[in-house]
Amino acid sequence: MTDSPSESELIREYERLTTRIAEVRQQREELVWERSFEHSQAHEQLGSIRFDSVKHSDRIPFSHRQSKEKQSAIREVMEEIRENDEYQELSEKITALQAELDELWDHAAEVIVSDDLNKKENIGALWAAFGEDVPNSRVAEVVDCHEQYPGRLVFNPETETVDYKDHVKQRKENQVRTDHRQKILERDGNACVRCGVSAGDGEAELTIHHIVPVSDDGSAEPENLATLCSDCHSSVHDEYGSGEVFYSTNTGFWQWVREGDRGFDPHHTQQNLDTF
Structure with a gap:
C-alpha cells in the first residue's frame, strides 16, 4: 500500500485482507479439527473428539464436570496441536495479516x-x-x-x-431536559424519595429515575419520574443482578420507596401511602 492510498485503494485492500484472514482461519480450524481427532486416539480418557479451536491450556473447551484426568488429556492434546509446525505457520500468517489490517485502519483514519x-x-x-x-x-x-x-x-x-435506531431515538426523546430535571428535583424536595439523602450530603449524587423504563415506553412525564440517590438508583436496577428494574408495576415502585427511611411520594400524602 502506498503512503497515501486513495479511498478506493483502501476498500480493495480491506476486502483482500479480510478475505485472506478468513481463509487462513478456516485452514487453521480444519487443521485443528483433523489433528484433535488424531491425537485424541492416543488418550483412552478422551475417546474420539474434535476441537473447533485451540484454546488456552488453562481453559477447558468442555464441561468442568469432566474428570481431572480427562481435562488433563484435553490440555495435552491442545498443547500438541499448538506445537504443530503447520498450526504455528498459519497462526503467524494471521498475525501478519492482522498487522496489515491495523495499518489499513490507520490510513482509514486519515483518508x-x-x-x-x-x-x-x-x-x-x-x-x-x-x-x-x-x-x-x-x-x-x-x-x-x-x-x-x-x-x-x-x-x-x-x-x-x-x-x-428507533429505540435509541425514543430514549433520546424521553431524556429528562435540564429545566425539567430541576422541576422534578424541586418537587421531590431535592432529596432521594426513598432514603432522604440530599445533594448536599457528602458525595451523594441525585438522579432522575424513569419508573416505567424508557425501554418499556416509559415517558418523561412528571408522574413517571422520581428522584433517587446513586445508591438507591443502583438498587432499583441491580438488586437481583440485572440492569432491569426489579418491580413490575408503578405501585410496586412506590411500595419499595415506602420501605426507605424517607418513603416520600410527591403524588400522595403519607397517609395515602399507608393504603398501598
Missing part, C-alpha cells in the same frame, strides 16, 4: 474520517466504504468514540447515511 463531519457521519462514511460488518471496536477506535456508540446506529445503504 476517510474528516474533521468536517461529526462522529455519526464519520461512522456512516466508514460503513459506506467497508460495510457494516466492521467490528464496532474498530470503528470506535478510528472515529474516537465510545465502543458502544456505533451499535446505537443503523446504516441506510441506499443513501449511505446513518441514523439512530
Whole structure:
C-alpha cells in the first residue's frame, strides 16, 4: 500500500485482507479439527473428539464436570496441536495479516474520517466504504468514540447515511431536559424519595429515575419520574443482578420507596401511602 492510498485503494485492500484472514482461519480450524481427532486416539480418557479451536491450556473447551484426568488429556492434546509446525505457520500468517489490517485502519483514519463531519457521519462514511460488518471496536477506535456508540446506529445503504435506531431515538426523546430535571428535583424536595439523602450530603449524587423504563415506553412525564440517590438508583436496577428494574408495576415502585427511611411520594400524602 502506498503512503497515501486513495479511498478506493483502501476498500480493495480491506476486502483482500479480510478475505485472506478468513481463509487462513478456516485452514487453521480444519487443521485443528483433523489433528484433535488424531491425537485424541492416543488418550483412552478422551475417546474420539474434535476441537473447533485451540484454546488456552488453562481453559477447558468442555464441561468442568469432566474428570481431572480427562481435562488433563484435553490440555495435552491442545498443547500438541499448538506445537504443530503447520498450526504455528498459519497462526503467524494471521498475525501478519492482522498487522496489515491495523495499518489499513490507520490510513482509514486519515483518508476517510474528516474533521468536517461529526462522529455519526464519520461512522456512516466508514460503513459506506467497508460495510457494516466492521467490528464496532474498530470503528470506535478510528472515529474516537465510545465502543458502544456505533451499535446505537443503523446504516441506510441506499443513501449511505446513518441514523439512530428507533429505540435509541425514543430514549433520546424521553431524556429528562435540564429545566425539567430541576422541576422534578424541586418537587421531590431535592432529596432521594426513598432514603432522604440530599445533594448536599457528602458525595451523594441525585438522579432522575424513569419508573416505567424508557425501554418499556416509559415517558418523561412528571408522574413517571422520581428522584433517587446513586445508591438507591443502583438498587432499583441491580438488586437481583440485572440492569432491569426489579418491580413490575408503578405501585410496586412506590411500595419499595415506602420501605426507605424517607418513603416520600410527591403524588400522595403519607397517609395515602399507608393504603398501598
